[in-house]
């Protein structure tokens with residue numbers, strides 16, 4: 292008997308019929324003798340619907356008081372789906388109870404709309420499991436120190452599930468979704484994309500952080516930190532397929548490199564439209580400018596990604612970086628109002644119509660020329676590279692958003708990702 296955490300995404304929970312299917316699948320696992328904790332997302336479209344209602348009443352604001360209410364609102368999506376799943380499980384003849392994040396509680400910091408989990412109290416959940424109940428814990432949400440409901444950022448139910456698995460020391464966390472595993476790139480963009488049987492933790496971390504939304508990055512970080520056995524698999528197989536077959540399907544995230552059988556140089560291509568570029572132009576070139584610009588941005592809780600400082604000319608330089616597109620307006624305002632006057636820079640310019648495309652692979656550590664091949668492929672397609680950033684196992688480029696699909700497809704082909712490695 293094992294303790295297993297299942298997570299079901301929005302599409303998997305998208306209708307009462309699908310919720311019934313989830314319940315039947317979970318019941319199959321429970322009847323096989325496992326203790327089951329299930330973390331559902333809101334029904335598909337629900338989070339968007341709720342957030343759009345807020346926008347109808349007031350344009351998006353970045354104040355804490357507004358963000359607090361967004362979390363209060365969005366958290367209802369998961370509360371509803373969790374209760375529905377508990378009801379469906381009871382209808383299957385199983386004892387089941389659902390808890391909202393605040394009831395567990397799942398404690399987070401107070402960064403509304405992108406809170407981080409700090410701790411999870413497992414007593415109540417454990418007692419229910421011991422009593423033979425299937426426990427449903429809402430994805431995506433938690434409780435801050437002051438008793439406010441918080442949410443974990445879009446896609447945050449993955450993180451809830453892995454964090455619950457870590458806190459409960461679960462034997463495995465299974466992320467059920469609308470594709471049957473992690474692919475070489477998003478199969479909705481490249482039809483030839485291939486499912487990976489295993490992907491190393493480090494590669495998954497890079498892919499998630501570079502925009503592959505199949506797993507939220509923080510869920511991968513949690514899995515790495517607490518060595519949670521993590522698998523991504525399909526919720527669309529018939530619920531009654533053989534449990535042993537199901538248990539080894541999909542993609543396993545591996546922690547040991549030698550377990551990583553598929554030694555391709557590039558394992559995957561990630562992309563993100565979720566970016567915007569900001570440049571501070573004509574900055575007097577003296578010590579401390581990076582700190583003055585990025586320090587202020589960090590203080591406003593805005594994450595910065597690719598950074599470039601140009602060579603200075605006549606004592607002035609240009610400083611560019613990318614932020615999440617959702618933080619674009621806030622960052623421009625902050626720079627214009629606070630940083631520009633202090634710094635004596637000339638102008639703040641921005642471009643929200645960019646994207647980032649990344650090639651990821653452990654093999655890049657030991658092979659030269661991988662990045663240059665990427666640049667060659669893009670140049671052959673006539674795609675201009677605006678920024679470049681590299682790490683040991685990835686190379687990312689920032690390009691015009693309109694070339695994103697072309698770039699991803701050409702790179703997928705050039706690195707022969709549609710073919711299984713020999």
Ligand code: ADP
Nearest residue numbers: 300301302468469473474476477479503504505
């Ligand atoms: P869920 O609602 O189950 O959390 P998401 O929509 O968040 O599902 O994530 C699954 C989606 O991630 C897939 O439908 C696919 O379009 C997308 N995706 C992006 N990159 C990849 C990848 N490398 N492998 C598989 N899916 C990917």
Ligand code: ASP
Nearest residue numbers: 332338431445446447448
């Ligand atoms: N419902 C939330 C979202 O749409 C969380 C999740 O699905 O993981 O982002």
Ligand code: MG
Nearest residue numbers: 300446504505
């Ligand atoms: Mg998701």
